Amino acid sequence: MKPSSTRLLDVIESLSETTYAEARFHERQAMEVRVSQGKLEQSRVNLLSGVSFRVLCDGAWGFSSTVETRKSGLKKAFSDAVSVAHSSSNAKAQKVRLGKADLAVGTFTTRQRGPLDSHNLEEKVKLVVDTEKAARSYSERVKSAICSYREIIDEKIIVTSDGASAELHDFKPEFAVTAVASEGEKVMTAAESVGVTGGWIDLFENGSPEEMAKRASEIAVRLLGARQPKGGPATVILDPGMVGLISHEAIGHTVEADFVLAGSIVKGKIGQQVASEMITLVDSGLSERQHSGAGTVLVDDEGVIAQETVVIDKGIMNSYLHNRESAELFDVASTGNARAYVYSDDPLIRMRNTYIEPGDYDFEEMVREIPQGYYLKGPLGGQADANGEFMFGAQEAYAIEKGEIQDLLRGVTISGQAFESLKSVDAVGKDFAFGIGSGYCGKWQPAKVDGGGGHLRCKATIGGIQQ
Amino acid sequence: MSQKLISLAEYTVQKAMTLGVEEAEAYLVSSRGTETFIENNDVKICKSEQSSGIGIRVHLRKSLGFASSNILSKEVIQRTIRSAVKIAKASPRDRYLGLPTPKPLPRVNGIYDAEAEELDPSETVKEAAKMLKSAKAYDRRVTVDSGAFGSCVTEKAVANSHGLTCRERASIFTWAIMGMALDNGDVSSFDSQFEGTHWKKKVDVIPTAEALAKNVIASLNPKRIESFRGPVFFSPEVVETLLARPLSSAVSSANIQKGRSPFAKKLNQQIAAKELNMVDDATYVNGLSASSFDREGSPHNPLPIMQNGILSSFLYNAYTGRIEDRESTGHAVGGTQAVPGVGTTNLLIGEGKRGADDILGELKKGITVTRFSGNINSASGDFSGVVKGGSYIEKGKIMHSLKGTLIAGNTYDLLQKVSSVSRERRQIGSSLLPSIVVEDVSITSS
Numbered sequence: 001m002k003p004s005s006t007r008l009l010d011v012i013e014s015l016s017e018t019t020y021a022e023a024r025f026h027e028r029q030a031m032e033v034r035v036s037q038g039k040l041e042q043s044r045v046n047l048l049s050g051v052s053f054r055v056l057c058d059g060a061w062g063f064s065s066t067v068e069t070r071k072s073g074l075k076k077a078f079s080d081a082v083s084v085a086h087s088s089s090n091a092k093a094q095k096v097r098l099g100k101a102d103l104a105v106g107t108f109t110t111r112q113r114g115p116l117d118s119h120n121l122e123e124k125v126k127l128v129v130d131t132e133k134a135a136r137s138y139s140e141r142v143k144s145a146i147c148s149y150r151e152i153i154d155e156k157i158i159v160t161s162d163g164a165s166a167e168l169h170d171f172k173p174e175f176a177v178t179a180v181a182s183e184g185e186k187v188m189t190a191a192e193s194v195g196v197t198g199g200w201i202d203l204f205e206n207g208s209p210e211e212m213a214k215r216a217s218e219i220a221v222r223l224l225g226a227r228q229p230k231g232g233p234a235t236v237i238l239d240p241g242m243v244g245l246i247s248h249e250a251i252g253h254t255v256e257a258d259f260v261l262a263g264s265i266v267k268g269k270i271g272q273q274v275a276s277e278m279i280t281l282v283d284s285g286l287s288e289r290q291h292s293g294a295g296t297v298l299v300d301d302e303g304v305i306a307q308e309t310v311v312i313d314k315g316i317m318n319s320y321l322h323n324r325e326s327a328e329l330f331d332v333a334s335t336g337n338a339r340a341y342v343y344s345d346d347p348l349i350r351m352r353n354t355y356i357e358p359g360d361y362d363f364e365e366m367v368r369e370i371p372q373g374y375y376l377k378g379p380l381g382g383q384a385d386a387n388g389e390f391m392f393g394a395q396e397a398y399a400i401e402k403g404e405i406q407d408l409l410r411g412v413t414i415s416g417q418a419f420e421s422l423k424s425v426d427a428v429g430k431d432f433a434f435g436i437g438s439g440y441c442g443k444w445q446p447a448k449v450d451g452g453g454g455h456l457r458c459k460a461t462i463g464g465i466q467q
Numbered sequence: 468m469s470q471k472l473i474s475l476a477e478y479t480v481q482k483a484m485t486l487g488v489e490e491a492e493a494y495l496v497s498s499r500g501t502e503t504f505i506e507n508n509d510v511k512i513c514k515s516e517q518s519s520g521i522g523i524r525v526h527l528r529k530s531l532g533f534a535s536s537n538i539l540s541k542e543v544i545q546r547t548i549r550s551a552v553k554i555a556k557a558s559p560r561d562r563y564l565g566l567p568t569p570k571p572l573p574r575v576n577g578i579y580d581a582e583a584e585e586l587d588p589s590e591t592v593k594e595a596a597k598m599l600k601s602a603k604a605y606d607r608r609v610t611v612d613s614g615a616f617g618s619c620v621t622e623k624a625v626a627n628s629h630g631l632t633c634r635e636r637a638s639i640f641t642w643a644i645m646g647m648a649l650d651n652g653d654v655s656s657f658d659s660q661f662e663g664t665h666w667k668k669k670v671d672v673i674p675t676a677e678a679l680a681k682n683v684i685a686s687l688n689p690k691r692i693e694s695f696r697g698p699v700f701f702s703p704e705v706v707e708t709l710l711a712r713p714l715s716s717a718v719s720s721a722n723i724q725k726g727r728s729p730f731a732k733k734l735n736q737q738i739a740a741k742e743l744n745m746v747d748d749a750t751y752v753n754g755l756s757a758s759s760f761d762r763e764g765s766p767h768n769p770l771p772i773m774q775n776g777i778l779s780s781f782l783y784n785a786y787t788g789r790i791e792d793r794e795s796t797g798h799a800v801g802g803t804q805a806v807p808g809v810g811t812t813n814l815l816i817g818e819g820k821r822g823a824d825d826i827l828g829e830l831k832k833g834i835t836v837t838r839f840s841g842n843i844n845s846a847s848g849d850f851s852g853v854v855k856g857g858s859y860i861e862k863g864k865i866m867h868s869l870k871g872t873l874i875a876g877n878t879y880d881l882l883q884k885v886s887s888v889s890r891e892r893r894q895i896g897s898s899l900l901p902s903i904v905v906e907d908v909s910i911t912s913s
Contacts, residue, residue, distance in 0.1 A: 032805070036725050039561050043554045044533040046804045047547070054512075061512035067519065067538050084513040087589040088503060091510045091596045122557040129559060143726040180727050180846060187729055187846045231694065231873060231911030261507040262612035263649045346504075346512055383840045386612070386647040387654040389870070391853040393842035413841050413851035415873055415913065444504075444613070461913035463841070463851040463873035 002027065003051065003069045005167070008159045011074045012053065015082055018161070020056040020098060023078075024301060025049075025069070025157040026343035033125050034148035035132040042148070043125065050343035053078045057085035059095025065344040099328030101304040102336070104158075104166040108298040111291050112171050114200035116151055124149050131209040135179045138217035141224065144180040147213070149173070152448070156301075164303025172196070172294060172448055173203045174438045177213045181220035190219035190378075190395060195437035195448070197296035205292070206433070219378075219396060222408050229397055229409045231464030235373035236414065237366055237457050241435025242379050242394060244451025247281055247354045248436065249382040250390035250418035252451075255283075255311050255319075256337070256349045257326030265388040265419070269317045275422035277315040280357040284308040285336055293353035293450040294437030297339065301347035306336035311354075312422075323349050341445040348443060356453035359428025363455050366427045368403040374462060375405055376414065379436055388418040391463075416460040429454030472497055473634045475521070475539060476626035483525050483548045484628055488555070490526040490566045491548075492627040494762065495519070495539070496803050500619025501588040503595040505644070508603070508611050510596055513588050516619065520803030523547050526564045527555035535804045567785040567795055569631040572766045575759040577752045579620070582667040583638035586618045598644055598672035605680035606648070608687070612657065614644035616672065625764035633760050639663055640670050641755075648683040656689075656855045658682040658838060661896060663755045682837055686856045689870035691912050698833035698886065699874065699908045700826070700860070703893040703900040705839045709850060711814055711898055713878045714745070716845035718772055718780070719798075720787040721809040727846040729879055730778060739776040739882035744817030746771045747782065749797070754813025756897035762799040762807040770796050776882075784809050814898045819888030823902045826887045828863040834872070834910060835860060843878055851875035854910075871913035881905045 003025055012021035027049040034042040051074060052065035062085025066077035128147045135145035156168040176193035192212040196202045207215075238246065254264045261267075266274065275281070285297045285306020297306045302324050310318050320330065323338035326349065338347035367375065375398040382392025393413045399406040434452035441449045476493040483491035497519040504511040521544060522535040532555025536547045595616040602609050617640070624634040645659035660679045664670060701709060717728040730738065749758050749767035759767055763785055771779050783791075784799035784807055800810035827835070834857050841852010857869040889902040 030804075038559075039563075040531055040558050042533070042806050043531055043558050044535065044805055045550050045554065046534070047536040047538070047543070048804075049538060060510070063512055063514040064516075066517065080515045084501065084515045084588045087587070088510050088513040088592045091592050093509045121554065125557050125559070146725075180725070182726055185729055187727065189727070189844060189846045228875070231875065231909070233913050258506055259612060263610045263647065263654065265654050344516065344518060346514065380842045385840070385855065386657040389656070389853065391840050391873075393851065410849065411842075411844075411851075413853070413873065413875070415853045415871070417871075444615075461871060461873065461911070463853070463875045463911055465875055465909045 001069050003074065005157050005159050005165050007071060008157060011078050012159065012161055014075065018055040018057050018082060021161040022054045022302065023051060023159050024343065025051045027155045028342060029153045030151065032148060032150045033128045034146065035128045036146040037144055038133065048342055051077065052343050053081040054346055055081045055085050056096055057082055058089040060085050060089035060092045061096060063346045096325050097328045098324040099334060101324050101334040103164040104299040104303050104305050107167045109169040110171060110197050110296055110298060112199035113202050116171055116173055116199055119200055127209060131177055131213050134210055135177050135213040135217050138214055139221050141181045141183055141221050142179050142217045143182050146178045148176050158301065158303040160303045166299045166303055168299055171198060175203055175209065176438055177216045179217040179220040181224050183224050186224055188220050188223035190216050190223060192216040193438035195294040196292040197294055198292040202292040223410060226408050226410045229399065229412055229462055229464040231462050233459065234462050235370055235457065236460050237375045237455055239377040239455060240433040240452045242376050243356055243453035243456045244434060244436040245379040245382050245392045247356055247453060248351060248449060248451040249384045249392055251281055252283060252351045252354045253384045254388060254418065255321055257320040257322045257330065258349045260320050261326065264386055266317060272317055273315050274317045274419050275312050275315045276425040278359050278425055278428045279312055279315050279422055280310065281312040282308060282310055282357060283321055283351050283354045285352050287353045289432055290434055293434045295352040295449040297352050300336040300338045301340040302338040304334045304336040306352060309335040321349055321351065323347065339447055341447055345445045350443065350447045351441065351449050353434065353450045355451055356428065356456065358430050358432045358454040361427040361429050363429055366429065366455060366457050367400060367405060370400045371402060373400045374398065375400055380411065384418060389415065390418050391415040413463040414460040415463060421458050421460050424459040425456060427457040429456065431455060472622055472624035473626065473632055476624045477632060479521065479523055479544055479548065480626050480628050482545060483523065486548065486552050488525040488527045488552060490628050492524040492566050492763065494522045494625050494803055496621060496623045498619050498621040500617055501586065501591050502615055502617030503591040505595050505599050505611060505614035508599065510592060513592055515588060521547065522803035523551045524806060525551045525555050527552060529560040529562055529564055530555045530558040531561065531564055532558060533806045563786060563789045565785060565789050566627045566629060567631060567763055567765045568629045570766050572633060572759045573750055573768060575750050575752060575757055578637040578665045578757045580638045580666045583618045583620050583640065591616050591618060594642065594670065594672055598642060598676045601673045601676035602644060602646060602680045605677050606684050608648045608650045609646060609680045609683060610649050611644060611646040616642040627764065631764045633764050635759055638665055639755060640667060642672050642675060644676055644679050646679055646683060648687050650687050653687055655683045655686040658856055663896060682856045686868045689868040691871050692859050692869065694911045696907050696909055698830055698904055698906050700830065700833060700835040701903050701905065702837040703895055703902055705836045706900045706903050707895050707898055708839050709843065709878060710881065711816065711900060713843050713845040713848060715811040715814060718782055719809040720781045720783045723781055724787060724790055729848060733778050736778060737776050738778045739773060740885040741776040742819060742885055742888045743773055743776050743882065745773040746815050747811045748815055749812035751813045751815060753894060754897045756812040761797045762801050765795040765797045765799060767797045767812065782809050782811065812897060816900050818890050818892050818901055821887065821890060823889040823891050826889060826904055830860045830863055833860045834858065834869060848877040848879035850878050873911045875909050875911065
């Protein structure tokens with residue numbers, strides 16, 4: 001049962017020994033339908049609901065959560081948070097202080113074009129069943145397919161002892177099709193997926209389920225006959241999804257203020273040139289470019305209005321990503337990047353929608369200027385290191401010879417030093433799209449994020465095969 | 468709590484059956500614990516944690532429905548049952564649906580330590596602080612980005628409409644640390660370490676902190692090498708990511724049945740070098756997945772997967788077993804929030820005959836890898852990624868750490884090219900794994 005913000009506020013004001021207290025009610029209703037080989041693998045609804053308290057006592061954090069929403073249960077959880085804060089205050093070297101922030105008051109609802117609840121369960125199950133079938137019917141070589149639809153509907157109430165009081169409503173659906181093609185012992189997979197913040201129309205804005213099924217199958221079949229590229233340094237064009245991944249993995253993580261404080265490669269680089277002047281990199285709670293980014297956050301889990309943060313401005317390092325604690329240490333305002341995945345998680349510094357602002361190149365022009373290189377499409381998993389060395393995968397790789405795109409090659413991993421690669425950028429496309437919205441970022445807890453940009457040309461190392 | 472969980476499970480099954488379903492199952496989990504997090508070389512936050520969940524599965528006219536909730540009140544449980552039934556009504560039929568019948572369970576003693584129940588939160592603060600201090604004391608260039616020490620007691624119960632009921636209680640202490648080394652502007656690769664045990668007396672954070680410190684210091688001052696093909700010495704951590712995990716996926720009957728494994732027709736055939744033996748064993752009590760029954764209440768028993776490189780068995784849950792008209796092997800996995808899947812428990816790769824140092828000493832020209840950052844497609848086996856915490860080896864000696872080095876190939880081909888398996892094994896979460904040398908790997912330098 002949902003507690004009122006007044007009840008939550010009463011509880012956090014009941015003990016005087018805290019210098020700061022925050023209560024967060026979070027109810028998540030999630031569902032998933034997944035079909036493989038015509039059989040339903042998952043068809044589930046999940047309710048996850050509870051209240052957490054985070055307090056500062058003597059400069060140390062304490063945290064506790066409960067499913068109990070009656071006043072007695074809330075008070076017990078709150079006093080547990082105070083008690084564990086006291087447990088750690090002696091061991092804490094640097095006492096926590098909180099910086100200034102644009103605190104949210106009111107109700108905040110993310111935009112939904114085509115409400116998810118106007119499509120009933122039967123319709124969602126049928127769509128997944130039909131799409132999975134469509135993927136398999138594309139070719140005899142597509143021996144199996146998987147299709148899934150998921151949605152996460154969140155409702156939150158966040159109150160803090162220094163004045164935030166926000167009620168939030170958020171909607172994040174996802175749709176994915178994977179095709180598995182095989183021939184002899186060779187097995188190849190290809191996936192098409194989309195994840196947004198919004199409704200049904202937002203979800204399928206850039207492609208219908210049938211189109212996604214057809215494309216996944218077509219690529220899986222073509223990959224059966226594709227050879228692996230030879231590894232080594234190369235000029236590459238990244239598609240918007242890959243640009244999202246590089247923005248998130250290679251740059252984004254290094255500018256999270258907690259990582260900066262621990263000694264990431266960008267420590268002390270504010271005001272310095274770190275990338276080509278063609279690069280303006282933004283991390284935004286609500287992007288003006290596209291409202292449906294899967295990482296859309298209107299208010300963060302410390303009750304701070306999520307900002308549009310320019311991380312790199314025309315190649316110059318401009319800002320890190322902050323919560324209220326790190327903002328105080330850097331003497332800036334919180335950027336609204338404190339996020340918690342479920343009610344029982346404490347907020348951590350996380351990205352939202354991370355992207356590179358479009359430039360002025362046409363895609364064709366970008367290809368034409370490459371004597372020899374690769375076009376990489378379809379982001380797979382990635383990771384970045386403390387020293388800025390990144391790796392991430394591409395589902396499709398196409399060789400470029402004398403300004404023309406050649407045959408499809410097998411997917412590859414590319415790697416490089418993030419800031420060296422960004423300095424090597426010599427063309428940024430005028431198009432824009434988000435492309436990693438169906439994925440999750442992991443950092444002790446998951447988070448829905450998105451990333452994108454226009455096509456981009458830079459240098460990186462291809463992890464191919466040495467003969 | 469255990470008694471309460473099992474009676475709630477039985478209550479749920481009874482209530483579901485009154486709605487006219489053919490079969491019903493309830494899986495309940497309840498856990499409580501405390502955890503202290505480290506961030507940026509300091510204690511960050513201490514958390515007191517309590518959680519619970521119920522997953523309800525129903526089969527109605529051979530259609531599947533599932534719903535879960537983290538609230539265990541009878542009112543919410545009844546609502547959750549109705550949601551599951553509603554989903555079943557919207558779902559297509561599947562004649563293979565079926566829940567397991569009760570079977571005798573093995574005794575898996577020693578996975579519960581009463582001391583976990585009584586642990587004061589300040590103890591987790593102390594252990595987290597000790598881990599941090601040990602990493603920093605190893606070398607002043609070590610910086611700890613994050614870490615955690617936690618303890619928790621978890622109880623679980625399963626009941627189904629065939630009269631199956633079982634419950635179990637386990638304690639787990641876990642600790643993790645992630646960090647890097649900083650030396651005059653040089654930032655090393657990060658490294659992370661994770662350990663866990665069921666018993667308080669076996670908690671020892673110092674070796675974990677020192678392993679992290681050793682790895683990050685060793686990866687300072689990296690150099691590039693020329694591209695070549697040659698032997699690679701994989702640490703147990705990399706054996707886990709690059710070999711054990713894709714292999715676990717390839718021997719899952721769910722993947723075999725969906726054409727997502729290259730091993731479908733390889734049963735009783737040589738799929739790996741004869742040095743390799745692998746067993747999945749939930750009765751191995753040191754493993755963090757030790758337990759007497761699986762997600763749907765089927766008994767856990769040791770299952771040899773590979774013997775002398777010959778593939779000996781696939782993993783089944785009740786559903787995938789019914790598709791092939793055979794019993795579950797006790798490998799239903801998952802939590803309260805989803806229909807069970809198929810997966811491993813404690814995965815053990817058998818030890819070799821020789822020490823890791825002797826094996827390393829015989830490499831003429833090769834590399835070592837202690838962390839792999841890359842992508843692996845478990846269906847095709849193709850992998851490609853960056854070598855982390857790696858070193859270049861010449862004439863059996865470690866020459867220097869590596870940067871800008873990638874490895875690529877096919878993980879199932881690697882199995883055939885294993886030339887050595889070390890005598891020493893390390894426990895990584897639920898797995899117990901040796902170091903392994905694989906010949907003729909493609910090594911690319913930028």
